[in-house]
Amino acid sequence: MIFPLLSTITVSHYLAVGAVMFVTGVLCMATKRNALGILMGIELVLNGANINFIAFGSPYLRSESLGLDGQLIALFVIVLAAAEAAVALAIALNFYNNHSTIDVDRADELKG
Amino acid sequence: MMLLAAFPLYDFLFMLFAIMACGFAVGVLFSTNIVRMAFYLVISLGSTAGLFFLAGAEFVGAMQLMIYVGGTMVLLIFGVMLTAQERFISLQASGRDWILGLIAGSALLLLLLNAAFSVPKWTADRPTDTLAVDQSKTATPLGLALAGVRADKLGADEKLQPGMSGYLLPFVIVSIHLLIVLIGAAYMARTKRKQVVTNPEPTGGSAD
Amino acid sequence: MADTINQFLGLDVGSWFGYVVTSLIHCALLLQVVAVGALVFIWMERKIAGRIQDRLGPTRVGGRFGWLQTLADGLKLITKEDLIPADADRMLFKLAPYVAFMASFSAFLALPFADGWVGQHVNTAVFFVLAVLGLEVFGVILAGYSSGSKWSLFGAIREAAQVVSYEVPLGLCVVVPVFLCGTMNLVTIANKQAGLFTNWLVFHDPFTFCTFWVYFTCATASVNRAPFDLAEAESELVAGFHTEYSGLRWSFFFMAEYGSMFLVSGLATLLFFGGWHGPIPLFGPQMLDWAYAPGGADWALSGYLANLAGCTNFILKAVVGVIFMIWIRWTFPRLRIDQVITTCLKYCVPIAAVCFLGALVWEAMDIPSPNNLNLMSGQPSSTVREHWVLPQKPPATDEKTTPPAESGKPVAMKQSLRPANATLANHRPGQPEPLTQGGDQ
Numbered sequence: 001m002i003f004p005l006l007s008t009i010t011v012s013h014y015l016a017v018g019a020v021m022f023v024t025g026v027l028c029m030a031t032k033r034n035a036l037g038i039l040m041g042i043e044l045v046l047n048g049a050n051i052n053f054i055a056f057g058s059p060y061l062r063s064e065s066l067g068l069d070g071q072l073i074a075l076f077v078i079v080l081a082a083a084e085a086a087v088a089l090a091i092a093l094n095f096y097n098n099h100s101t102i103d104v105d106r107a108d109e110l111k112g
Numbered sequence: 113m114m115l116l117a118a119f120p121l122y123d124f125l126f127m128l129f130a131i132m133a134c135g136f137a138v139g140v141l142f143s144t145n146i147v148r149m150a151f152y153l154v155i156s157l158g159s160t161a162g163l164f165f166l167a168g169a170e171f172v173g174a175m176q177l178m179i180y181v182g183g184t185m186v187l188l189i190f191g192v193m194l195t196a197q198e199r200f201i202s203l204q205a206s207g208r209d210w211i212l213g214l215i216a217g218s219a220l221l222l223l224l225l226n227a228a229f230s231v232p233k234w235t236a237d238r239p240t241d242t243l244a245v246d247q248s249k250t251a252t253p254l255g256l257a258l259a260g261v262r263a264d265k266l267g268a269d270e271k272l273q274p275g276m277s278g279y280l281l282p283f284v285i286v287s288i289h290l291l292i293v294l295i296g297a298a299y300m301a302r303t304k305r306k307q308v309v310t311n312p313e314p315t316g317g318s319a320d
Numbered sequence: 321m322a323d324t325i326n327q328f329l330g331l332d333v334g335s336w337f338g339y340v341v342t343s344l345i346h347c348a349l350l351l352q353v354v355a356v357g358a359l360v361f362i363w364m365e366r367k368i369a370g371r372i373q374d375r376l377g378p379t380r381v382g383g384r385f386g387w388l389q390t391l392a393d394g395l396k397l398i399t400k401e402d403l404i405p406a407d408a409d410r411m412l413f414k415l416a417p418y419v420a421f422m423a424s425f426s427a428f429l430a431l432p433f434a435d436g437w438v439g440q441h442v443n444t445a446v447f448f449v450l451a452v453l454g455l456e457v458f459g460v461i462l463a464g465y466s467s468g469s470k471w472s473l474f475g476a477i478r479e480a481a482q483v484v485s486y487e488v489p490l491g492l493c494v495v496v497p498v499f500l501c502g503t504m505n506l507v508t509i510a511n512k513q514a515g516l517f518t519n520w521l522v523f524h525d526p527f528t529f530c531t532f533w534v535y536f537t538c539a540t541a542s543v544n545r546a547p548f549d550l551a552e553a554e555s556e557l558v559a560g561f562h563t564e565y566s567g568l569r570w571s572f573f574f575m576a577e578y579g580s581m582f583l584v585s586g587l588a589t590l591l592f593f594g595g596w597h598g599p600i601p602l603f604g605p606q607m608l609d610w611a612y613a614p615g616g617a618d619w620a621l622s623g624y625l626a627n628l629a630g631c632t633n634f635i636l637k638a639v640v641g642v643i644f645m646i647w648i649r650w651t652f653p654r655l656r657i658d659q660v661i662t663t664c665l666k667y668c669v670p671i672a673a674v675c676f677l678g679a680l681v682w683e684a685m686d687i688p689s690p691n692n693l694n695l696m697s698g699q700p701s702s703t704v705r706e707h708w709v710l711p712q713k714p715p716a717t718d719e720k721t722t723p724p725a726e727s728g729k730p731v732a733m734k735q736s737l738r739p740a741n742a743t744l745a746n747h748r749p750g751q752p753e754p755l756t757q758g759g760d761q
Contacts, residue, residue, distance in 0.1 A: 009126045011234040014167065017130045019224035021160075023217050024137040030213040031205045034146050036191055040153050043184065044137055047160050050176075058167035061238055068257055068264050071169045071250060072279055078172070078179055079286055083293040085184045089191045090300035097304070102195045121339060147465060151412065154458060174444050178451035186484055189461055193477060196465075249443045251504055 011062055014055030022048030035092040035104050039085060046081040050074045126166055133159035144204060150192050154185050171251045258283045346439045350428045358578040359390045365646045372650045400567035407468030408564065416466060417565065417572035420459025424576040427452040427583050432507045434596045434631040445506040446498055449587060450491060453542065456576065457483045463573070464561035475560025478657050479544055485661055486541040489668035493535035496528055496679045497521050497591040506587075510595025517599035518690035522592040525689050527678030532592045534672050536644075539584035541660065543577060546649035548660050578642075585641025586634065593637055596630030 021044050028041030055061060057070015096102050136156035143149045157180050164173035229235060253263040260278030363378070363386065370377025382388030404413055430445040432438035442448050457480045464476020500521055501509045513519045522532045541548040550560075562573050589595055655663065682689070 008120065008237055009123045010236065010238065012228045012231075013126065013130070014163070015228035015234065016225055017134060017163065019221060019228060020134045021137050021156075023221040023224070024134070024141050026220065027213050027217040028141050030216075031141075031209050033205050036146060036188060036195065037149060039188065039191075040140055040149060043153065043157070043180075043188075044140065047157060047180075051160060051163060054164050054167050054169050054172060058169065060168050062233075062236075068250065068253055068262070071172045071254060072257055074164075074169070074172050075175060075254070076282060076286060078175055079290065082179050082184045083290050085187060086297040087293055087300075089187055090297040092191060093194065093301050096195050145409075147409065147412065151415075151458075151462065158455075170442065170444050171447070174447045174451050178447070178454060182451060182454035182457070182487075183484070186457060186461075186480060189458075190477070190480065193461070193465060193473070251444045251447070 009061075011055050011058075014051055014058075014061070018048040018051035018055070020048075021045075021051065024048075033103050033105055035095065035102050036089075038104065039088050039092065042088070043081065043085065046077055050077050053077070122166070126163070129159045129162040129166065132156070133163060146192050146196060147189075150185070150189050153188075154181060157181050157185065169250060171254050343440075346429075350425065350439055354425055354428065354575060354579040354582075357582050358575040359394070361578045361581065361642055361646075362390045362393070362574070363387065364643065365649075368643065368646050369650045372647070394571065397567050397571050402569070403564070403566050405468050405564050409466040409468070412462050412466035413564075414569075416459050416463035417569045417576075418459075419462060420456050420576040421572045421579070423452055423455035423459060424579040424583065426455075428579070430506065431583065431586055432510065432590065432595070433634050434627040435507065435511065437627060437631060438507060441505075441507070444504045446494055446504040446509075446587075446591075449506075449583070450487070450494060453580065453583065454483070454487055456580065459573075459576065460561050463565065467561070467564040469564060472561050472563050475550075475563070478550060479561060482544070482548060482550075482657070482660055482664075483542055485664045486538045486668070489534060489664060489672040490538040490542055492669070492672040492676055493531050493538060494587075494591065496531045496676055500524060500528070500679065500683060506590050506595075510590045510597065513594035514597045515601055517594065519597075520592065520594040523690050525679060525682040525687070527675040527682060528592070531672065531675040531679065532588065534668055534675065535588060535592070536641075538664075538668055538672075539588065540645055540648065541664065543580040543584055545577075545581065545645050547652040547655050549649075550654055550657055550660065581642050581645055582638055585645070586638040588641055589634060589637040596627075596634040598630075598633050 025041045025044030025046075025048060028044060029038050030041075032038050032041065053066075053070045053074040055070075057066040057068070057074070059065050059067065092102065095107065099106060133156050136152040136159065139152040140149050140156065143152060157176065161173045161176040161181065164176055256263045258279050260280035262276055262278055366389065367377040367386070378386030378389035380386060380389075381392045404410060427449045429439040430442040430448045432445075438445075460479050460483075461476050464472040464474075464479075467473075497509055498504055501512045503509065509521075513521055517523070522529055562570055565573065
């Protein structure tokens, strides 16, 4: 496992960083009780995916890279993530205003 | 000194940004204070922007800083400030959630890392060692691609091939999407005035 | 510069050592600009405020004009007790001033002071500067929250709302010079305005002129200067987000503020007022022909002196912008937060949008402008386009041919209206742009 650290940086290293951020985001979504913590997990997941796209689109790392496509997709992901964060925050604020709590474990009115 | 001269600056910078990004992401995961989580996330996203710059995506890196860090994170921090009462700053999940999460998370991480390092094309060395900066001047080609003209594929055949299309339609769709989202979010998060109720209502609904 | 250092030490060109040393030198120089600039600006503010209020200002420390007053103040601040409130979040409280200062300082990395004198040649320099300036709001929010007091939090949230709102018209105003020049590279934008002052973009058309004033208003709001300074409103919120800060931590916030003031003034100079090019091209190719003969024996020194004069010119213009901000501060009363946001959303954004459309139409319909006279600029009068327009062939082939596939496609820009110019964004006409990483000096 130490070998990847000693070699020159390739696409795989970028993918590894993306993977770590992705998994961290998923764990964040799974274990946080604060609705905004879950939102932070979503941001981490999207960033991990973006790193992947940029790595594949980088002209420095591969000679047959995706080129502009990778960067364009990453651009769209950034924009859509911002939009989705705005909506999620509006939902969270609404929930807070109605229930006076931001704890998602209390969002169980539809239970049973 | 000769040994130091062979020091790979690119790799060092990559390691620096990568460790910052992953380290602060893990900090987000394990922190209990919501404000500190937000701050760690800001640093993590900023380091990701650094990674983008290293990979030659100058414009996307600047956009990450401006929109993600400067916009989305400010929004998030506002939300945190508005809801950061004493009892909500440190909410902890139960231990069972953590164990299940860690098992699933580590399995996924091992799978992804294995996949990342097992494709020989991806672990091949970098094409050049001297990095030409003009390959990262992507702002104008990006702008043109969003307007429908793929400036980097102008030399290709006239026949329509995969990877040749412009991005005008997604651009317009995303613009309208953003407009709808902004209107919707502003409407949803508006201040609701409590109506003055003269007759006592059985349901007591006052907010809308 | 990196290559010079590498050669001096006998290492291969491209080795890391020269780049690291170069970047350290650049950072040190820029740090001097910010720190000494803050020193000078605080002194200037007190003197100008005094004169506006019919008094003298500091006159004792350092002679008749009180030059060293700010130094004395700095020494006093350093020796103050370091207080942290009991309710404060210690780590964030200590971190906040550095975040604010870091955001303000990082933007200087992409700001050119003269032709080629820039910390790092960033091709999307305008975008980068705007993006990094927007990060200053984090320092403010962190300071406000971690102080543990209501006044700080209110001040911080107000300021964050203000800065984030004003980023929109600021961006709109900044895009006008960008599309007039066809590039986001600040060196290129400034070089396009070489020559007589009629080449300056502020005189390009009435819409650009109006854009400059809207930009200045938005920039003043963006750095929280009066009349938009209710975040630090001394008469309302004690001191807003930096109430609980004392001593050196407080001075970091103020270095960040004055640094940002110099930065937005510098950006205005580069975008609208020709950057380091003076109103009359004293060091231009017409007057100093011998200085521009590349390859000549004495070209390096005279080119350096010309750049030095240009740098002085740039700093003078930016300082005039800062003086203007100081003048406005001591003349106008403060706006309320709802008035601030109203100004942004109801006045600045529509005016900026109209100016944007107007300048676009003016340029697209080729309505004559003083720029077309192109007096004494030494450059061909054509739109600068980036390298990518031409097919990516090795330089051996003729660079002036337009790509063959382009003739059939509806090109989304007015490339066909102007002659395709192969000599693009560079200061020495006829030479390709330097491709080395790290920026040469």
